[in-house]
Amino acid sequence: MxxxxxxxxxxxxxxxxxxxxxxxxxxxxxxxxxxxxxxxxxxxxxxxxxxxxxxxxxxxxxxxxxxxxxxxxxxxxxxxxxxxxxxxxxxxxxxxxxxxxxxxxxxxxxxxxxxxxxxxxxxxxxxxxxxxxxxxxxxxxxxxxxxxxxxxxxxxxxxxxxxxxxxxxxxxxxxxxxxxxxxxxxxxxxxxxxxxxxxxxxxxxxxxxxxxxxxxxxxxxxxxxxxxFDTVCKVNSQLISNVCLDALSAGKYYHFIRVMGKKASHIALECALQSHANMVVLGEEVAASKLTLLDITKRICDAVQARAEQDKYHGVILLPEGLIESIPEVNALLKEIHGLCNDGVPVDEVLSQLTPWSYALFNFLPTSIQKQLLLPPESDGSAQLSQIETEKLFAYLVEKEMNKRLGSAKHSGKKFNSVCHFFGYQARGSLxxxxxxxxxxxxxxxxxxxxxxxxxxxxxxxxxxxxxxxxxxxxxxxxxxxxxxNGWSPEGNSNVKLICKLTRQSQIDIVDDPLRSVTH
Amino acid sequence: MxxxxxxxxxxxxxxxxxxxxxxxxxxxxxxxxxxxxxxxxxxxxxxxxxxxxxxxxxxxxxxxxxxxxxxxxxxxxxxxxxxxxxxxxxxxxxxxxxxxxxxxxxxxxxxxxxxxxxxxxxxxxxxxxxxxxxxxxxxxxxxxxxxxxxxxxxxxxxxxxxxxxxxxxxxxxxxxxxxxxxxxxxxxxxxxxxxxxxxxxxxxxxxxxxxxxxxxxxxxxxxxxxxxFDTVCKVNSQLISNVCLDALSAGKYYHFIRVMGKKASHIALECALQSHANMVVLGEEVAASKLTLLDITKRICDAVQARAEQDKYHGVILLPEGLIESIPEVNALLKEIHGLCNDGVPVDEVLSQLTPWSYALFNFLPTSIQKQLLLPPESDGSAQLSQIETEKLFAYLVEKEMNKRLGSAKHSGKKFNSVCHFFGYQARGSLxxxxxxxxxxxxxxxxxxxxxxxxxxxxxxxxxxxxxxxxxxxxxxxxxxxxxxNGWSPEGNSNVKLICKLTRQSQIDIVDDPLRSVTH
Incomplete structure (x- = not known):
């Protein structure tokens, strides 16, 4: 070029x-x-x-x-x-x-x-x-x-x-x-x-x-x-605000928006503050509190149900790109997969070599997510976060749980509908x-x-x-x-030993509840 | 509410x-x-x-x-x-x-x-x-x-x-x-x-x-x-331009962007003119020229290959939301599926009742697209266009074809990589x-x-x-x-007979080539 x-x-x-x-x-x-x-x-x-x-x-x-x-x-x-x-x-x-x-x-x-x-x-x-x-x-x-x-x-x-x-x-x-x-x-x-x-x-x-x-x-x-960072948060927040207004106007969809940002939830948090989305899940806090897939699902469902009781069947939920890696059980599964990949195990044999717990988790996930988790890791050892549709995973899990709740007498509302988005490249390329x-x-x-x-x-x-x-x-x-x-050491190559690395900020001080729900 | x-x-x-x-x-x-x-x-x-x-x-x-x-x-x-x-x-x-x-x-x-x-x-x-x-x-x-x-x-x-x-x-x-x-x-x-x-x-x-x-x-x-229309085209075009710039900066991705607009390709065309995306496929012209899935794939691949020969491995391709319904063979398949749905055939039995040709086409498609095609039709009889990820279908077909071409001596370039998007709600909700x-x-x-x-x-x-x-x-x-x-008549209900309807503009006069490729 x-x-x-x-x-x-x-x-x-x-x-x-x-x-x-x-x-x-x-x-x-x-x-x-x-x-x-x-x-x-x-x-x-x-x-x-x-x-x-x-x-x-x-x-x-x-x-x-x-x-x-x-x-x-x-x-x-x-x-x-x-x-x-x-x-x-x-x-x-x-x-x-x-x-x-x-x-x-x-x-x-x-x-x-x-x-x-x-x-x-x-x-x-x-x-x-x-x-x-x-x-x-x-x-x-x-x-x-x-x-x-x-x-x-x-x-x-x-x-x-x-x-x-x-x-x-x-x-x-x-x-x-x-x-x-x-x-x-x-x-x-x-x-x-x-x-x-x-x-x-x-x-x-x-x-x-x-x-x-x-x-x-x-x-x-x-x-x-x-x-x-300032540009990307502003552009994303504007788009998220647009989706909030669209959700409010239609009154029948929950929008799950995954926001680019790799391991850090900074963009997701800043966008939540700027756009007033209904909920944001922060990866760092999920990791610190060791929340499981089902913990997070349950908390989202509780918020959805609370809103339904106010006759609201719409909302916007932000998920950071790196959330999937922050959930301890999924992180363990990803580490096993990447370890086997790095050992040269062919993709179609990876499954049979997983530990029983990871194997069970893998089988619990929808097929499309399974395929995405099996992608080879990035050069820095992390999963290919932009390719893993975490928003679809949670839309699927929340829908399953909400259907169960709808079945019980507890909840008499309308059907749960979701729309999924990934906001990344369209903001990263902006003026x-x-x-x-x-x-x-x-x-x-x-x-x-x-x-x-x-x-x-x-x-x-x-x-x-x-x-x-x-x-x-x-x-x-x-x-x-x-x-x-000892922030990082290169895998499979010992010529250059980089054991010191700039510190990555992973603390978000202002938040004490990993799943913050604003019911508006 | x-x-x-x-x-x-x-x-x-x-x-x-x-x-x-x-x-x-x-x-x-x-x-x-x-x-x-x-x-x-x-x-x-x-x-x-x-x-x-x-x-x-x-x-x-x-x-x-x-x-x-x-x-x-x-x-x-x-x-x-x-x-x-x-x-x-x-x-x-x-x-x-x-x-x-x-x-x-x-x-x-x-x-x-x-x-x-x-x-x-x-x-x-x-x-x-x-x-x-x-x-x-x-x-x-x-x-x-x-x-x-x-x-x-x-x-x-x-x-x-x-x-x-x-x-x-x-x-x-x-x-x-x-x-x-x-x-x-x-x-x-x-x-x-x-x-x-x-x-x-x-x-x-x-x-x-x-x-x-x-x-x-x-x-x-x-x-x-x-x-x-003006707002949505402007907002989408800005986002598409951002993706164009991101694609140019990274130099290694083809972005397939599906643009909201239901049956009409008007938004996709206007956005192509405003954003100078590399290619737009117009549903109306595909229908008129009776292009098949493979015809369209081949033409996209030809453009990708021509760009690779100029040492360009990136680009942006716009697809209207309704494209999938405009491809005659897919349209026939969708009509069969919807007909069976309307006859009360359960989803899991629809497949076995398809004609051999439609069955073969269905089997040729990726699993995720199969599931989306099986969704029940909208109230106006059209497919649930917002749910069918046509952009992923073409990214998949183009990648398959490009890998074949890469295998042959013809094309010595780099690997074909794609990123998929759907631009809809984020523009529809804008100021x-x-x-x-x-x-x-x-x-x-x-x-x-x-x-x-x-x-x-x-x-x-x-x-x-x-x-x-x-x-x-x-x-x-x-x-x-x-x-x-005779634009439309209601199915399963003869109380009100609506046989006249406002004309939907489906001609786009300025375009004579259904697949317009701008190599910049």
């Missing part, structure tokens, strides 16, 4: 491309001061030793903060020309293009001779040096637009020693001063590994990461938000919200300033996001300060 | 409720002249006799056109107080509420003592006199909002003699001067029948219909557009577009003026829609002028 194409813009795209995001005060002007804080450790102090051992060169670096300088120092205007590479990692997220336009504008405003190189097809391009030089023409046609089509992406992770070697080779041969990764938890963990390896190999290229993921799970005391445009653009600038001060192994971070843009605080946080040890 | 609720509005809804649609010049002011044209016949003159026989009282009435009068006649300001009933028929369509707000404003501006009664639950309320008097408070909270939640709706049709009798009784007991139906082809055909029956029964209530349906198939020389707000509001006024001049058996019509609102031409067209004979 061809990348770096100067697009012919539609009227709307033209209008959007003209929008100039405001910059935080600390990034305005040419004189920007850098302040170094105390050295950092890790979130959980018991992990410090393991993380330090894995990241001897980049562990313990100080926090960085940028301040607007009153002096227009001649030093900054005389900055040497830079060569920086940038790539999209992992799944596309609205606003990604604005990180690149921010990075481009920052680079060029400090030295017109500096070069921004875009790697095509994500890390594929990093390994194979498939790269294009980004010009004003190219960058302009992607300003404030959605998608990742300027450069494409790949979802593969950096796994093998050969891949690490090709990355070092690329940095050396292209004479890169800096390399900027855009991505989520996995991609920024890879970036941390590359930062460490480059230093070990005495390669001068510095690595900076930017938190860009719709899943919104790359959050901690340093990272307040991920680029794309970025104003917040995501502004936030991404500012992060692009921050990434440049980190490289300009020679930071390596840092994530570009902005705090104070709830205040007006001018008051945003910009700086950098060492990757290692956000890490947890 | 409770209707006519004064809603607590969100900020957005409040803003929207304040919008005052502009009225066409001919509807402005208190002095409006009415011009009667020539008497009308039917679209196809050979149907004239049958339609005349079925509609002896309302056949052949003249066209009506409203003109702004220079005189502010005292006559119009002295109009007697009216009692008018209004109801939502058929499926909800964005803008429906504005027909009611237009009707309400027109009624009240001519005489504050006039009354607008809203029937709840559609024709259910008409039969049972479940009715609420609409007040400014109620109407205000639904101005320019989506859905049908002010009054609800039912999709049942008027079928039996008892239902017609209850309708007459309702009109008499509530002393209605007029009754306004909002709906599509079926609902307006019902309205035509009621108009005729009321005259025959010497009931003074006049009946007027308003073309409100997202399907957009109630179109002819008198009706240029249906309320809701109405500006056009739908304006058009619906004006139609509400037109409906009032038709009743004010004593028209019965008319549809409110506005032409010149492509010009600015002030230049729109407003009037009424007799239902019978848009009718086709």
């Amino acid at each position: 061809e990348y770096g194409v100067v697009m012919e813009l539609t009227g709307l795209q033209k209008q959007r491309s003209l929008y100039e995001p405001e910059l935080p005060l600390c990034l305005q002007g040419r004189g920007i001061e850098v302040e170094y804080g105390e050295g950092t450790s890790v979130e959980d102090i018991s992990d410090a030793q393991s993380v330090h051992k894995s990241f001897p060169f980049t562990f313990g670096q100080p926090l960085i903060q940028f301040k607007s300088s009153k002096l227009n120092t001649s030093k900054s205007s005389a900055l040497a020309a830079f060569r920086i590479g940038v790539l999209f990692c992992g799944r596309q997220s609205p606003g990604g293009h604005n990180v690149i336009s921010g990075l481009y504008d920052a680079i060029k405003s400090h030295n017109r001779q500096s070069t921004l190189l875009g790697f095509c097809d994500g890390i594929e391009g990093l390994f194979t040096q498939k790269v294009i030089e980004l010009s004003e023409d190219i960058v302009s046609s992607y300003r404030n637009q959605g998608g990742y089509d300027m450069l494409g992406r790949s979802k593969d992770q950096i796994r093998t020693f050969d891949q690490v070697k090709s990355t070092i080779k690329t940095c050396q041969e292209l004479k890169l001063d800096g390399l900027v990764f855009l991505g989520g938890v996995t991609s920024n963990s890879d970036a941390a590994r590359i930062a460490e390896t480059l230093t070990a190999a005495k390669c001068p290229t510095k690595v900076v990461g930017v938190p860009v993921t719709i899943f919104g799970d790359l959050k901690n005391q340093f990272v307040e938000a991920n680029v794309g 970025p919200s104003k917040f995501d445009c502004d936030y991404a653009y500012a992060l692009g600038h921050v990434a440049y300033h980190l490289l300009a001060v020679g930071a390596n192994g840092y994530m570009a971070t902005i705090s104070n996001l709830k205040y007006s843009i001018s008051d945003w605080c910009c700086g950098g946080t060492p990757f290692t300060a956000m890490m947890t040890a | 409770e209707y006519g609720v004064v809603m607590e509005l969100t900020g957005l809804q409040k803003q929207r409720s304040l919008y005052e649609p502009e009225l066409p010049l001919c509807l402005q002011g208190r002095g409006i002249e009415v011009e009667y044209g020539e008497g009308t016949s039917v679209e196809d003159i050979s149907d004239a006799q049958s339609v005349h026989k079925s509609f002896p009282f309302t056949f052949g009435q003249p066209l009506i056109q409203f003109k702004s009068s220079k005189l502010n006649t005292s006559k119009s300001s002295a109009l007697a107080a009216f009692r008018i009933g209004v109801l939502f028929c058929g499926r909800q369509s964005p803008g429906g509420h504005n027909v009611i707000s237009g009707l309400y404003d027109a009624i009240k501006s001519h005489n504050r003592q006039s009354t607008l009664l809203g029937f709840c639950d559609g024709i259910e309320g008409l039969f049972t006199q479940k009715v609420i008097e609409l007040s400014e408070d109620i109407v205000s909270s639904y101005r320019n909002q989506g859905g049908y939640d002010m009054l609800g709706r039912s999709k049942d049709q008027i079928r039996t003699f008892d239902q017609v009798k209850s309708t007459i009784k309702t009109c008499q007991e509530l002393k209605l001067d007029g009754l306004v139906f909002l709906g599509g082809v079926t609902s307006n055909s019902d309205a035509a029948r009621i108009a005729e029956t009321l005259t025959a029964a010497k009931c003074p209530t006049k009946v007027v219909g308003v073309p409100v349906t997202i399907f957009g198939d109630l179109k002819n020389q008198f009706v240029e557009a249906n309320v809701g 109405p577009s500006k056009f739908d707000c304006d058009y619906a509001y004006a139609l509400g006024h037109v409906a009032y003026h038709l009743l004010a001049v004593g028209a019965n058996g008319y549809m409110a019509t506005i032409s010149n829609l492509k010009y600015s609102i002030s230049d729109w031409c407003c009037g009424g067209t007799p239902f019978t002028a848009m009718m086709t004979a």
Whole structure:
């Protein structure tokens, strides 16, 4: 596929491309001061030793903060020309293009001779040096637009020693001063590994990461938000609100909506708050409370029944994409299936090798779900969540249970009807919200300033996001300060040992009841 | 369920409720002249006799056109107080509420003592006199909002003699001067029948219909557009464009999107034109060209292969909801299944009674599609189109064929991957577009003026829609002028004989190739 194409813009795209995001005060002007804080450790102090051992060169670096300088120092205007590479990692997220336009504008405003190189097809391009030089023409046609089509992406992770070697080779041969990764938890963990390896190999290229993921799970005391999350929640919430209104108008359907978000229920929760859906089931809380399929079914049925007693036969129920993996019994079944897959057991023999309990559960499920559970796992070991129609599973289980209840005298209402949806791609490909445009653009600038001060192994971070843009605080946080040890180890490959990974936020503090039902 | 609720509005809804649609010049002011044209016949003159026989009282009435009068006649300001009933028929369509707000404003501006009664639950309320008097408070909270939640709706049709009798009784007991139906082809055909029956029964209530349906198939020389179609096409097109961008960014998926629209491919075609999807398959053209499942599959595969030769492994393919019924062999199979269902054959015995050809076709299909084809038909005799996942059927058939082609030397590309979607409810429940707000509001006024001049058996019509609102031409067209004979006859019930029905637009003039592929 061809990348770096100067697009012919539609009227709307033209209008959007003209929008100039405001910059935080600390990034305005040419004189920007850098302040170094105390050295950092890790979130959980018991992990410090393991993380330090894995990241001897980049562990313990100080926090960085940028301040607007009153002096227009001649030093900054005389900055040497830079060569920086940038790539999209992992799944596309609205606003990604604005990180690149921010990075481009920052680079060029400090030295017109500096070069921004875009790697095509994500890390594929990093390994194979498939790269294009980004010009004003190219960058302009992607300003404030959605998608990742300027450069494409790949979802593969950096796994093998050969891949690490090709990355070092690329940095050396292209004479890169800096390399900027855009991505989520996995991609920024890879970036941390590359930062460490480059230093070990005495390669001068510095690595900076930017938190860009719709899943919104790359959050901690340093990272307040991920680029794309705001857009996806707004677009999904609007669609869910539409379905709520349609449900209310028709008065006879329960809509089960599965919402994209992989393991994290963040999008589902935020959409529930924005759209006032009738119920949301949170995967993290289901896992913590060890709720079974039938527990969840029963609770949904109780809510349906309570509404029927108010003469309401419609509703909207949100299910996070990763819910299926959060239900302990299904998780155990999936682990067995994936284990057998990884051992090379052919799919048609997997069933006969399941433990009796998992076999019984498997047989209890509808045929279509059975087929979906048997799909091979993703590269990160999780199930193919986008392919498993959890919404249909619960619609089926709830209907069965409601028919039983209808049979008894308890419930005299109408027949239970369901409609199922999966909301994912249609929101992920949308135009970025104003917040995501502004936030991404500012992060692009921050990434440049980190490289300009020679930071390596840092994530570009902005705090104070709830205040007006001018008051945003910009700086950098060492990757290692956000890490947890033994988060992950690669299967079937021992060349590269990645035992430390960025922490995935899995706690949702505000919720104490895993099944929250709003009866309106 | 409770209707006519004064809603607590969100900020957005409040803003929207304040919008005052502009009225066409001919509807402005208190002095409006009415011009009667020539008497009308039917679209196809050979149907004239049958339609005349079925509609002896309302056949052949003249066209009506409203003109702004220079005189502010005292006559119009002295109009007697009216009692008018209004109801939502058929499926909800964005803008429906504005027909009611237009009707309400027109009624009240001519005489504050006039009354607008809203029937709840559609024709259910008409039969049972479940009715609420609409007040400014109620109407205000639904101005320019989506859905049908002010009054609800039912999709049942008027079928039996008892239902017609209850309708007459309702009109008499509530002393209605007029009754306004909002709906599509079926609902307006019902309205035509009621108009005729009321005259025959010497009931003074006049009946007027308003073309409100997202399907957009109630179109002819008198009706240029249906309320809701514009909104649904815009919302769907935006989502489809998002998917196009997502497909381009990922570079590895073909998205098969089924678009709501029942028998008509109008929404799918309009969305293809607005979104520039890569391909759209039009049901009407498939039926006309008698394409088989495998013909369509082959043509999609040819396009996929042509794109692969350009190193493109992604794309977006639109399928209308009704496509499955338009494929002659599947249509024959569905007719057999529905015939057996109507004969009372239990579902598990249907298979054994299929003809050999249909049985072979049935067995060729994936299990999930088999189950969906076995669902009982809708009340209008069509298959349960929203439940049949045609997009999954084609994704499956195309994948099978592409794997075959990949096996041969012809095609050296990557694996074919698909993602399936159904876009329906999320667009149908959306806020109405500006056009739908304006058009619906004006139609509400037109409906009032038709009743004010004593028209019965008319549809409110506005032409010149492509010009600015002030230049729109407003009037009424007799239902019978848009009718086709023997369009439909009720099964298993001979009390009411409905052999004439409004013509459903099934021709899409601009397309000559049923499978249009744009390779971009």
